[in-house]
Amino acid sequence: MNSKTILIAGTALLACAAVTATDADAADAADGARPNIIFLLSDDQRFDTLGSMGNPIIQTPHLDQLAAEGVLFRNSFATTSICATSRASFLTGQYARRHGVHDFRTILSPDAFANTYPMLLRESGYRTAFIGKWGVGGKLPAENFDYWDGFAGQGRYFYPDDPVHITQKLEESAVKFLKTAKADEPFCMAMSFKAAHCQDGDPHPFQPDHRYDALYNDVTIPTVPKTETAVFENLPEWLQTSEGRVRWQIRFATPEMYQKSVKDYYRLITGLDRVVGTIVAQLREQNLLDNTVIIYTADHGFFLGEYGLAGKWLMYEESIRTPLLIYDPRLSQAARGKIYDEMVLNIDIAPTIVELAGAKRPETMQGASLVPLLNGESPEWREEWFYEHLFPHKRIPKSEGVRTARWKYIRYVESDPLREELYDLQADPQELDNLAGNAQHQSALTDMRQRWERLREDLR
Numbered sequence: 001m002n003s004k005t006i007l008i009a010g011t012a013l014l015a016c017a018a019v020t021a022t023d024a025d026a027a028d029a030a031d032g033a034r035p036n037i038i039f040l041l042s043d044d045q046r047f048d049t050l051g052s053m054g055n056p057i058i059q060t061p062h063l064d065q066l067a068a069e070g071v072l073f074r075n076s077f078a079t080t081s082i083c084a085t086s087r088a089s090f091l092t093g094q095y096a097r098r099h100g101v102h103d104f105r106t107i108l109s110p111d112a113f114a115n116t117y118p119m120l121l122r123e124s125g126y127r128t129a130f131i132g133k134w135g136v137g138g139k140l141p142a143e144n145f146d147y148w149d150g151f152a153g154q155g156r157y158f159y160p161d162d163p164v165h166i167t168q169k170l171e172e173s174a175v176k177f178l179k180t181a182k183a184d185e186p187f188c189m190a191m192s193f194k195a196a197h198c199q200d201g202d203p204h205p206f207q208p209d210h211r212y213d214a215l216y217n218d219v220t221i222p223t224v225p226k227t228e229t230a231v232f233e234n235l236p237e238w239l240q241t242s243e244g245r246v247r248w249q250i251r252f253a254t255p256e257m258y259q260k261s262v263k264d265y266y267r268l269i270t271g272l273d274r275v276v277g278t279i280v281a282q283l284r285e286q287n288l289l290d291n292t293v294i295i296y297t298a299d300h301g302f303f304l305g306e307y308g309l310a311g312k313w314l315m316y317e318e319s320i321r322t323p324l325l326i327y328d329p330r331l332s333q334a335a336r337g338k339i340y341d342e343m344v345l346n347i348d349i350a351p352t353i354v355e356l357a358g359a360k361r362p363e364t365m366q367g368a369s370l371v372p373l374l375n376g377e378s379p380e381w382r383e384e385w386f387y388e389h390l391f392p393h394k395r396i397p398k399s400e401g402v403r404t405a406r407w408k409y410i411r412y413v414e415s416d417p418l419r420e421e422l423y424d425l426q427a428d429p430q431e432l433d434n435l436a437g438n439a440q441h442q443s444a445l446t447d448m449r450q451r452w453e454r455l456r457e458d459l460r
Contacts, residue, residue: 033183033184033186033291034126034186034357034358035186035291035292035293035328035330035356035357036181036186036187036188036189036288036291036292036293037121037126037186037187037188037189037292037293037295037353037356037357038188038189038191038279038292038293038294038295039188039189039190039191039295039349039353040191040193040272040275040276040279040294040295040296040297041087041090041132041190041191041192041193041297041298041299042193042195042196042269042272042296042297042298042299042323043083043133043192043193043194043195043196043197043298043299044196044197044198044298044299044300044301044302044312045195045196045269045272045298045301045302045322045323046298046301046302046304046318046319046321046322046323047076047301047317047321047322047323049196049265049266049269049323050063050064050067050323050325051063051064052064052067052068052072052325053072053074053323057216057219057221057266058266058269058270059215059266059270059273060269060270060273061273061277062273062274062276062277062280063272063273063276063296063323063325066276066280066294066296066325066327067325067327068336068337069327069336069337070294070325070326070327070328070331070336070337071325071326071327071328071331071335071336071337071338071339071340071373071374072324072325072338072339072340073324073325073326073339073340073342073344073370074339074340074341075321075340075341075342075343075344076297076321076322076323076324076344076345076346077320077321077322077343077344077345077346077385077387077403078298078299078300078301078320078322078345078346079095079096079345079346079347079385079386079387079388080095080096080102080300080387080388080389081300081301081312081313081314081315081319081320081389082300082312082313082389082391083104083133083135083197083299083300084101084103084104084106084135084136084137085101085102085103085389085391086299086300086346087134087135087136087192087299088101088108088136089346089347090299090346090347090349090350091108091113091116091117091118091136091350092108092112092115092116092347092350092364092365093117093347093348093349093350093351093354093364093365093366093367094112094347094364094365094366094367095347095366095386095388095459096388096390097388097456097459097460098364098366098459098460099112100112101136101137102390102391102392103137103391103392104137105137105138106137107136107137107138107139108136108138112364113141113144115362115364115365116350117188117349117350117353117354118130118144118145118188118190119144120354120357120359120360120362121188121353121354121357121359122144122145122146122188123359124357124358124359124360125186126186126187126188126357126359127146127147127181127185127186127187127188128145128146128147128187128188128189128190129145129146129147129148129149129177129187129188129189129190130145130147130148130149130150130189130190130191130192131147131149131150131170131173131174131177131189131190131191131192132149132150132151132170132191132192132193132194133150133151133153133154133155133192133193133194134150134151134152134192135192135299140152147177147180147189149170149173149177150192154194154197154199154200155194156194156199157194157195157199157207157208158207163210165207165208165209165210165271166194166195167193167194167195167209167268167271167272167274167275168209168271170191170193170194170275171274171275171278171279174189174191174275174278174279174282175278175279175282177189178279178282178283178286178288179282179286181286181288183287183288183291186357188353188357193272193275195208195268195269195271195272196265196268196269196272196302198247198251203250204264205250205251205261205264206261206264206265206267206268207264207268208264208267208268208270208271209267209271212267212270212271213267215263215266215267215270216263216266216267217263219263220259221258221259221262221263221266223258223305224306225430225432226306226307226430226432227252227258227305227306227307227308229308231306231307231308231432232245232307232308232309235307235308236415236419238397238415239307239309239314239397240308241395242309242395242396242397243311243313243393243395243396244303244307244309244310244311244313244314244396245308245309245310246395247309247310247311248303248305248308248309248310251305251310252304252305252310258304258305261304262304265302265304276294276296279294280294289329290329291329291330292329293326293327293328293329293330293356294326294327295324295325295326295327295349295352295353296323296324296325296326297322297323297324297325297346297349298322298323299322299346300312300319300320300322300346301317301318301319301320301321301322302318302319303316303318303319304318306318313389313391313396313399314389314397314399314410315387315389315399315401315403315408315410316431317429317431320387320403322346324344326352326370326374328356328374331374331375332376334376335374335375335376338376340373342373342381342382343381343382343385343403343405344368344370345367345385346367347365347366347367348367348368348369348370349367349370350365350367351365351367351368351369352367352369352370352371354369355369355371356371366459368381368382383404383405384402384403384404384451384455385402385403385455386400386401386402386452386455386456386459387399387400387401387402387403387410388400390413397412397414397415398412398413398414399411399412399413400413400452400456401452402448402451402452402455404448404451405425406424406425406426407422407423407424407425407444407447407448408421408422408423408425408431409421409422409445409448409449409451409452410422410423411449411452420436420445420449421434421436422434422435422436422438422441422444422445422448423435424441424444
């Protein structure tokens with residue numbers, strides 16, 4: 001099966017499960033029950049791995065169709081680029097500074113858990129489901145959901161003596177839950193995939209479903225300037241020996257490894273796209289699509305060899321920037337297909353879901369609801385946001401920073417001497433020219449440093 005064959009098959013399925021709702025359908029749904037909400041969270045999926053985000057190689061027809069019929073956010077970010085912390089932020093709508101989850105073992109407090117979006121929706125009458133990677137420390141909260149098929153840790157793409165890929169298992173579980181849905185009982189289904197996370201400790205780090213083994217064989221993944229040796233050599237020594245470099249050695253160190261790793265990473269994401277098509281088709285079959293909001297995003301981004309690194313953690317765009325699309329069939333035709341450039345964050349998802357459901361928003365949430373943007377309004381929006389990464393690991397440097405539409409300030413909080421980085425994202429979107437030591441940009445550095453100090457205190 002070659003790339004063209006799979007694309008044709010995907011397009012055929014898309015035609016069968018096309019996400020189209022007329023204005024009349026949207027009006028009928030708006031006049032009816034509260035919307036069903038499906039939240040789909042991929043793992044380690046960087047912002048530029050959708051066709052709708054400009055990637056000319058990757059095949060994501062179902063997600064691209066959702067974006068075309070919904071809303072696409074071009075500047076979506078994780079406030080902390082690591083799995084557990086970001087997932088806690090999705091659940092709570094809070095920065096890590098408030099929810100306190102900086103590692104894989106820390107649990108959410110009982111009060112914090114009670115104010116997560118699934119618990120708030122369940123309390124307000126929603127039937128709740130969780131499928132996939134839970135990702136936050138502590139006992140799995142199976143008893144707190146009406147339908148539970150979650151797992152701890154990372155899981156495995158293939159388990160011994162089991163040829164079924166984990167993405168397919170999650171897909172089957174989602175269909176199983178959706179078949180129990182009723183038109184007069186709103187539901188919220190949260191689905192957290194393992195893909196496209198590496199299988200850590202395995203010599204084959206990215207393991208797609210075998211049905212995609214030949215996909216992308218007829219293309220060559222282009223390299224980018226940020227993968228050149230000179231870019232890596234410009235990093236401080238402690239970044240050159242960091243965990244990101246250790247993992248680069250086993251994923252991207254040779255041209256052959258680079259091609260295989262990136263293609264397998266793309267294959268995993270195309271597998272996620274198939275699940276989206278299946279979910280849409282199932283909703284349509286049950287006459288639920290016209291009143292179901294679908295949100296798709298990732299916990300954070302991922303380096304594909306940029307800076308000579310792998311993994312995430314750092315505040316560069318490839319690590320912190322994510323895809324985000326929202327399909328709401330109740331929107332008017334004029335409100336669909338829009339692309340927004342506002343800076344939106346993972347902490348915005350919980351308040352968005354709560355508002356969509358008509359539930360009460362707790363004061364502890366720090367994010368902003370995206371509903372006004374979805375509705376075509378022009379609310380005042382953030383002009384800056386705070387980044388923090390305090391995961392305790394000797395080879396992952398702790399960092400904080402601030403990003404605006406134009407400037408990015410990065411501060412490695414334990415470096416000695418202090419390491420600061422300043423990038424003009426308008427003039428240098430590739431983040432290759434650190435201006436922190438440039439005399440002509442000391443005013444911008446001072447301004448961004450002051451923003452960092454203020455936000456650091458204000459966001460507790």
